[in-house]
Amino acid sequence: MKLTLGLSIRRKLLIASLSLLLVPWVGYRYIQDLEHQLRAEQEQQLLSRAAMISTIMAMHPERFQSTILTGENNRNTAHHLYIRPLQYPITVDGYANDWQHYPERLHTLNAQQAIAGDTQASAQDIEIQYQMGSTEESLYLVLRVQDDKLIYRAPNATRLDQSDHLRLGLTDQQGRFSRYWLSTISPGWVDVHEIGQHPGKLAYAKTETRIKGEWQEVAGGYTIELEIPLEMLGGHFSFAFVDVDDPINKAFETAIGTGSTHRKASLGTIVIATPTLEKLLQGIQKPSERIWVVNPEYRVVSLAGGGFKQTTGQSQQTIKQDTVLSQIMRIIFRIVLPQPPRYFEDELMGVSRFDDPAVKQAHDGQPAVHWRQSSDKNLNILTAAQPVYKDNKLLGVVAIEETSGSILIMQNKALEILISLSLLSFLVTTLILLSFATRLSYRIRHLRNEADQAIGNDGRVLSEITPTCIHDEIGDLNHSFSAMLERLTQYNLYLETMASKLAHELRTPISVVRSSLDNLDSSQTEEEASLYRQRAKEGIDRLSGILTRMSEATRLEQTLQQEDIEVFNLSSLVRACSQSYAQTHTLYNFPLCLACEEDIWLKGSPDLIAQLLDKLVDNARDFAPEGSDINIMLDQNKDGSLLSICNKGPTLPETMQGNLFDSMVSLRQEKTTQPHLGLGLYIVRLITEFHHGQASAHNLDDASGVRFEIQFPRITTPS
Amino acid sequence: MNKRIAIVEDEPIIRQNYEDALRKQGYEVESFADRHSAEQAFELRLPDLALLDIGLGSDAEGGFELCRKLRAQSSTLPIIFLTARDSDLDTISGLRLGADDYLTKDISLPNICARIAAFFRRIEANSAPEKEETIIERGHLKLDMNRFTITWKDQALDSSLTEFWIIHALALHPGHVKSREKLMQVAHIVVDDATITSHIKRIRKKFQQLDQSFLCIDTVYGAGYRWQEK
Numbered sequence: 001m002k003l004t005l006g007l008s009i010r011r012k013l014l015i016a017s018l019s020l021l022l023v024p025w026v027g028y029r030y031i032q033d034l035e036h037q038l039r040a041e042q043e044q045q046l047l048s049r050a051a052m053i054s055t056i057m058a059m060h061p062e063r064f065q066s067t068i069l070t071g072e073n074n075r076n077t078a079h080h081l082y083i084r085p086l087q088y089p090i091t092v093d094g095y096a097n098d099w100q101h102y103p104e105r106l107h108t109l110n111a112q113q114a115i116a117g118d119t120q121a122s123a124q125d126i127e128i129q130y131q132m133g134s135t136e137e138s139l140y141l142v143l144r145v146q147d148d149k150l151i152y153r154a155p156n157a158t159r160l161d162q163s164d165h166l167r168l169g170l171t172d173q174q175g176r177f178s179r180y181w182l183s184t185i186s187p188g189w190v191d192v193h194e195i196g197q198h199p200g201k202l203a204y205a206k207t208e209t210r211i212k213g214e215w216q217e218v219a220g221g222y223t224i225e226l227e228i229p230l231e232m233l234g235g236h237f238s239f240a241f242v243d244v245d246d247p248i249n250k251a252f253e254t255a256i257g258t259g260s261t262h263r264k265a266s267l268g269t270i271v272i273a274t275p276t277l278e279k280l281l282q283g284i285q286k287p288s289e290r291i292w293v294v295n296p297e298y299r300v301v302s303l304a305g306g307g308f309k310q311t312t313g314q315s316q317q318t319i320k321q322d323t324v325l326s327q328i329m330r331i332i333f334r335i336v337l338p339q340p341p342r343y344f345e346d347e348l349m350g351v352s353r354f355d356d357p358a359v360k361q362a363h364d365g366q367p368a369v370h371w372r373q374s375s376d377k378n379l380n381i382l383t384a385a386q387p388v389y390k391d392n393k394l395l396g397v398v399a400i401e402e403t404s405g406s407i408l409i410m411q412n413k414a415l416e417i418l419i420s421l422s423l424l425s426f427l428v429t430t431l432i433l434l435s436f437a438t439r440l441s442y443r444i445r446h447l448r449n450e451a452d453q454a455i456g457n458d459g460r461v462l463s464e465i466t467p468t469c470i471h472d473e474i475g476d477l478n479h480s481f482s483a484m485l486e487r488l489t490q491y492n493l494y495l496e497t498m499a500s501k502l503a504h505e506l507r508t509p510i511s512v513v514r515s516s517l518d519n520l521d522s523s524q525t526e527e528e529a530s531l532y533r534q535r536a537k538e539g540i541d542r543l544s545g546i547l548t549r550m551s552e553a554t555r556l557e558q559t560l561q562q563e564d565i566e567v568f569n570l571s572s573l574v575r576a577c578s579q580s581y582a583q584t585h586t587l588y589n590f591p592l593c594l595a596c597e598e599d600i601w602l603k604g605s606p607d608l609i610a611q612l613l614d615k616l617v618d619n620a621r622d623f624a625p626e627g628s629d630i631n632i633m634l635d636q637n638k639d640g641s642l643l644s645i646c647n648k649g650p651t652l653p654e655t656m657q658g659n660l661f662d663s664m665v666s667l668r669q670e671k672t673t674q675p676h677l678g679l680g681l682y683i684v685r686l687i688t689e690f691h692h693g694q695a696s697a698h699n700l701d702d703a704s705g706v707r708f709e710i711q712f713p714r715i716t717t718p719s
Numbered sequence: 720m721n722k723r724i725a726i727v728e729d730e731p732i733i734r735q736n737y738e739d740a741l742r743k744q745g746y747e748v749e750s751f752a753d754r755h756s757a758e759q760a761f762e763l764r765l766p767d768l769a770l771l772d773i774g775l776g777s778d779a780e781g782g783f784e785l786c787r788k789l790r791a792q793s794s795t796l797p798i799i800f801l802t803a804r805d806s807d808l809d810t811i812s813g814l815r816l817g818a819d820d821y822l823t824k825d826i827s828l829p830n831i832c833a834r835i836a837a838f839f840r841r842i843e844a845n846s847a848p849e850k851e852e853t854i855i856e857r858g859h860l861k862l863d864m865n866r867f868t869i870t871w872k873d874q875a876l877d878s879s880l881t882e883f884w885i886i887h888a889l890a891l892h893p894g895h896v897k898s899r900e901k902l903m904q905v906a907h908i909v910v911d912d913a914t915i916t917s918h919i920k921r922i923r924k925k926f927q928q929l930d931q932s933f934l935c936i937d938t939v940y941g942a943g944y945r946w947q948e949k
Contacts, residue, residue, distance in 0.1 A: 508824060
């Protein structure tokens, strides 16, 4: 037999082990859940930090006061400028190359942001980019102007506003308003004119030397770089570039800037990062966060942590002590798992106004959190905002931003562990299952091969199946195969030795006949001759006796099919039989023991039961020493009735006690006058089974003999 | 003086039949039904020849025991097993215990008588060595037809009567094929072919114990055996 169709046990188990893949899925679901929890936890943590900072801020309202600018300006349109400190020195030379470190501060103003009151013509293709920064002494501003027509002030011009020029408006620390117009007749140092009551007239203008300016021409426009000392600056500042395109009329056409510079009321606000507040916040701030303090107009008054510091999962020094395997795993993780990005676009790096939805909600008095994606969708950023109150008056809002990078890292770590453990458990389980299946299929194949080889094509038992000591189903199968084969072997042996047994049994009567006939030949007298004839006849009788016995078993099987069933008194039958044995077999005693006083009834055939008793008594007589007792007992027990016959004599071998009846085995060694073909106990079994009983043979406890027991089932006694 | 023969046999009819037949041949016959009575009688006086059954009633190995004891008492006493058992195992154990012959019960009375006569002739020949000798020589093989003894390269070969007759039948006409039936006939036995085969095997083994290079008994497949001189 070969397994050609279907799957082997090994493959089936392997496929079944695929269900283990559920483990990583469940784990992934768990980690997703974990992410939610972590996010919630982060929100809570950030909110409470924001609350703490807001409390600190509320305790120092003067710090707010000093920076909060509540001018009468138009709160919605006027620009607010939050000036972040510069890390690198700036040379005021009209070239923008030293501003390239601050790309995030680059703001663009185009024709749409034209200042309404100052613009006379429709906006042209003019565009301004500006960057600002501060040192402890000065405010720096660079402007890059895209202009198609460059108009310089004529050397003899009397007005300042008939060429491209820049206007500044500011209040100083005492709140005094002043205006400055910058125009030049050629690239290079630019003159700064303070404008008094008559704007535009050069004659009325006063040159301001504290403000340094450089004006350079670049392809398609100008670059203007300014340095304004901080001592000149209060809380308000606006600039506007006025583009004049008509050199003849010298009338200005477009003004683009952060606000109108004509009146104090229309100026935008400016906040220079002050070291005191910033230092306070920086002490609180964690590397992965950014703390914003905004006033009720969402204008940034203070900021700590300009850019996020990215916490990457693995630090470099751990890598070198890794094994090859874990490095491979790491590469796999890099591919499979989303890594926290090292860089992401932070669009808030340079803003001066912070109106995140969370901040808006906090502005309304409600602490809030808000998740947003960075503009390049690389990262999620959490904002937690808390309002700052002082005497029930809203001072502003404190907001903390934090990236989800740490969550991603934690999540990735959990995923890494999950993947590693899942892979490991998958491998281990698969290996265990595989080896188990291999062992199992090996055992089954081994058993199959043994079973195949045990019985030859002609049905003869060739070899035995070695019983295993493993007690499982296959072990059981093995045992039952082994037992089956053993019975088959014995039966086969019986059949095989049948001929020689027969020859052995037949030889004696043949010898009787032959020797009698030989003597008959040589007999002289008739008297002698008749003696030998008589002897020969005896031999023939014996031969026919053997044949009778041989056919008895076969006949019995036929008889059983036709036997009529009746309910009869077993007790009286046993009594009658035992009396007749006592008369016929005088060499033995037959003590009868009917333990139950009532009669025991049995459903079946009394003739067959008598035959069964005959066989058992014959068997007992064959083994019992002459003159000994053969006990016949009949008793009632919970299962029905029990008939037993005990005789003294040789005991049964331990191994044979169970299957004495199973096959037609004969344990006889000695030679007796009766032929023995091992059929006696087989007949007992047939009759017992016919009565739905069970036959068994045991050695007596003191090993002095053997007891045969026939258990008959209980029947309802007839009234 | 008549030869005394002891028969130990538990089956009364067979015992009586043998007794009758042997008495007619002029032997003095004592018969016993079991080992005990036989042993008692043998202690008083040994017979000239013993005819033993192996299974004696419930005493399954009684014949073997008796044989062992008799052989201990006399090394020359001819012992013949006459039994219903015909397995090779029984035959070999019987012969190993020192029996001179092993016969199955279906042998005819005249055949038994012929064997018994041969045994007595052998004994007589041994006790009277000066008588004229009938010796057949075939190469290294010498057969003494009176003493029923065989020598190979001047070494004595211990053989039963059946074996002697078989060797004699084969060696008498070297090269002639003897069928198994023929060998049965000369050995006064009625057995199946396989028994003859095992007799031949035993004979070859006995020769080979004396001479490793013995190859004189040749099997002719489908016909029988022949003696082959080198």
